[in-house]
Amino acid sequence: MPYFFAEEELLDRDGIVAVQRRKFAAMVRAVLAGNAFYRGKLADVQSSQTDVAVESFPFTTRAELQQDQISHSPFGTNLTFSLDQYTRLHQTSASFGEPLRVLDRNADWEWWRRCWGIIYRGAGVEPGDRFFFPFSFGPFIGFWAAFESAVAMGNMCLPAGGMTTSARLRSIVDHKVTVICCTPTYALRMAEAAREEGVNLAGSAVRLLIVAGEPGGSIPSTRTAIEAAFTARVVDHAGATEVGPHSFECVESPGGVHFIESEFIVEAIDPRSGNTVGEGEEGELVVTNLGRWGMPVIRYRTGDLVRLRRGQCRCGRHFARAEGGILGRIDDMIFIRGNNVYPAQIEDIMRGIDGLAEYRIHVCRRGALNDLALELEPLPGVDAGAVQRRAEKAIQDRFHFRPSVRLAPPGTLPRFEMKARRVVREA
Ligand SMILES: [Zn+2]
Structure with missing residues (x-):
């Protein structure tokens, strides 16, 4: 029925x-x-x-x-x-x-x-x-x-x-x-x-x-x-x-x-x-x-x-x-190096990366341009360097630019019950 x-x-x-x-x-x-x-x-x-x-x-x-x-x-x-x-x-x-x-x-x-x-x-x-x-x-x-x-x-x-x-x-x-x-x-x-x-x-x-x-x-x-x-x-x-x-x-x-x-x-x-x-x-x-x-x-x-x-x-x-x-x-769109990037597109990439527990996107203004930095929290016990390389490559393949990446220790990025806030806009 x-x-x-x-x-x-x-x-x-x-x-x-x-x-x-x-x-x-x-x-x-x-x-x-x-x-x-x-x-x-x-x-x-x-x-x-x-x-x-x-x-x-x-x-x-x-x-x-x-x-x-x-x-x-x-x-x-x-x-x-x-x-x-x-x-x-x-x-x-x-x-x-x-x-x-x-x-x-x-x-x-x-x-x-x-x-x-x-x-x-x-x-x-x-x-x-x-x-x-x-x-x-x-x-x-x-x-x-x-x-x-x-x-x-x-x-x-x-x-x-x-x-x-x-x-x-x-x-x-x-x-x-x-x-x-x-x-x-x-x-x-x-x-x-x-x-x-x-x-x-x-x-x-x-x-x-x-x-x-x-x-x-x-x-x-x-x-x-x-x-x-x-x-x-x-x-x-x-x-x-x-x-x-x-x-x-x-x-x-x-x-x-x-x-x-x-x-x-x-x-x-x-x-x-x-x-x-x-x-x-x-x-x-x-x-x-x-x-x-x-x-x-x-x-x-x-x-x-x-x-x-x-x-x-x-x-x-x-x-x-x-x-x-x-x-x-529409308000969430990020314009980076000639690309219109939506947080959902980055989520699709991040959720496909082996060994990644959580992530956060930082959007920073450099003069008139935006720059994107990723904060990655690998699962406990996995090779963090490998997770980082996979994330960089996946973003590069999709959007043709290299994001800056930093690693966060296990359990440190926020978890959410309601709507997640994974995009941080920095002045
Ligand atoms: Zn249908």
Whole structure:
């Protein structure tokens, strides 16, 4: 049973467009009736309400939403209904400046659960699967939505916040967990801890890891490393607090994510001109969510870079795919010696290097130019010089420049439970 809502998941392109138009028109009517933020933004659109093609709407940016919450503290004006209808308050991490608050009503939360149902079924989750969520249940929305959606589907779920990695490993083995939801980085951290402590993860019942929060789930060498350690399958998922859980990797076509186009309208644009890019070209992901009327986003510029492809997938869906998953964040691009380098590309190289436990990227300015230095932490007991030579050669082969490399003693580079920060920008 690979579908959660087959009626919409199996629509062809014309069917998808028809559903999107119907849902978008209904949402816009509700939003224009009650939402001060969008009423202001859409003043020009209102006069031609019969044509509700999403392309005629202006973009929404993160900076606008943040400024709105600063000007109208604490929740801003992107609220379609009166405040007493909202039941959930979450906020983003502070990794992109001021945290952004998001409010949802129960109806919006049902929409989150429907999206997650599609993600889980698409990823191959089955009724008897037992879930493990190794992270702290703080204000971040993604974990709550993933957890409650799995419960709603009838699966047994273990919240594992406030535990050490060792305690989590024991819990995974003892409780015969079959599905783990975490960041790719934390999956690798658990694998490392299991090696150190002699825990046999490969012999555990885990068969699926659904990873999110970083590009790693679609980075070939990262997923290979996780899959080898757990002898389990890695499935990538992406979403954003202010947008929703928009995409998932299906079982039949690894190496990319489908957008849930029955619940989101997705576009890829040239970040400079704002024009739509051609099919298969790199562009900034722009998303409109269709079922979160309480605090919607219309044509939201995510800052994520994707290569979109349309057409029917082996899984039967016509939902657009981002080839290679989310390729990186536009802000994270590093321009070095004539190359545009994304941290995800370096991660792909680093995770393929034998004997390397962890790494960090230092970007230093030398006059008008950037320089890249790698800090490498070899596994205990391996030949550090050999690890260094392999890393230098791999970067040189891929990008045609020689990075400066320094070695870090075992166990000294940071490990992460949430999104990893492996790029250090030095003045
Ligand atoms: Zn598919």
